[in-house]
Amino acid sequence: MIVRNQSGERKDAGQGVARKILARGGELMMVQVFFEKGAVGAVHGHPHQQVSYVVSGAFELEMDGVKDIVRDGDTFYVPSSVPHGVVALERSVILDIFTPQRQDFLK
Amino acid sequence: MIVRNQSGERKDAGQGVARKILARGGELMMVQVFFEKGAVGAVHGHPHQQVSYVVSGAFELEMDGVKDIVRDGDTFYVPSSVPHGVVALERSVILDIFTPQRQDFLK
Numbered sequence: 214m215i216v217r218n219q220s221g222e223r224k225d226a227g228q229g230v231a232r233k234i235l236a237r238g239g240e241l242m243m244v245q246v247f248f249e250k251g252a253v254g255a256v257h258g259h260p261h262q263q264v265s266y267v268v269s270g271a272f273e274l275e276m277d278g279v280k281d282i283v284r285d286g287d288t289f290y291v292p293s294s295v296p297h298g299v300v301a302l303e304r305s306v307i308l309d310i311f312t313p314q315r316q317d318f319l320k
Numbered sequence: 321m322i323v324r325n326q327s328g329e330r331k332d333a334g335q336g337v338a339r340k341i342l343a344r345g346g347e348l349m350m351v352q353v354f355f356e357k358g359a360v361g362a363v364h365g366h367p368h369q370q371v372s373y374v375v376s377g378a379f380e381l382e383m384d385g386v387k388d389i390v391r392d393g394d395t396f397y398v399p400s401s402v403p404h405g406v407v408a409l410e411r412s413v414i415l416d417i418f419t420p421q422r423q424d425f426l427k
Contacts, residue, residue, distance in 0.1 A: 214383065218393025236371045236395035240347075240419055243371045243395055264343045264350045266373070266415060276321065286325025288343035288350055308373060310417045312347050 214238060228252060229301075234318060235308075242314035248272075248301035256298030261311040263291040270305025274298075321345060335359060336408075341425060342415075349421035355379075355408035363405030368418040370398040377412025381405075 216236045223233045229252030235243040246254070248270070256275055271284045276297040283289060291297050299307070323343045330340045336359030342350040353361070355377070363382055378391045383404040390396060398404050406414070 214397040214399075215381070215388060215390060216395045218391070218395075235373070236397040238371075238397035239369045239399055241369050241371045241397065241417065243373065243417070262346045262348050264345075264348045264417060266342070266350065274322070281322060283322060284325070288323045288325075290321040290343040290345035290348065290350075292321075292346055308415075310348065310350070310371060312419045 223247065230254065232318070237314055240313045242311045242318070244309045244311070244315070244318065246307050246309060248299070248305045248307070250301055250304050252301045254299040256296050258294045258296045259315070260293050261313060261315060262293050263297075264310050265289055265291070266308040266310075268306040268308055271302040272299040272305055272307065273302060330354065337361065339425070344421055347420045349418045349425070351416045351418070351422070351425065353414050353416060355406070355412045355414070357408055357410050357412075359408045361406040363403050365401045365403045366418075366422070367400050368420060368422060369400050370404075371417050372396050372398070373415040373417075375413040375415055378409040379406040379412055379414070380409060 221233045223231045229249030231247045233245045266288045269285050274283045328340045330338045336356030338354045340352045373395045376392050381390045
């Protein structure tokens, strides 16, 4: 159940965003998301709960209409269905963990 | 619901291990664990499911009786109640995400 850093397919999500599915199983899925500077994760919501960890870089995070800056090492929790989105202020990487798994990412 | 890198209390868990609770809510809890070189996370199990991300360093990981080495950027999934443990091969940091939350860490 180990997923190596080097393994896994980086899937282009368009407009400067790419996604790699890391370890997952049962009710948990870990996904690494790569942003070019200025790339946008548009505000969206999903029934899944989420915690995120900024691996590197910085984002403007909008959650439930409130904007804030998050930098490497910062973390946040997104409750079910709360609208959230990010704008990468520099080239950045974030780790998103979902419960349950994002079946839409497996297609 | 943002937890800053600089905030949060690093709690000494003894014998070269310290723990900091990061973002959490609902059914998710993110915990950063700091290991001195040689420090041990003894083999244990819990009903919570877990995914882990090696932030820095390297560990010998034992899961369900099988040993392997995991390094920075590697990730793994621990199913409910599967015995697992680590030995830090160098000074290392790991990110553990649990569902549901580890109420025992909040005491």
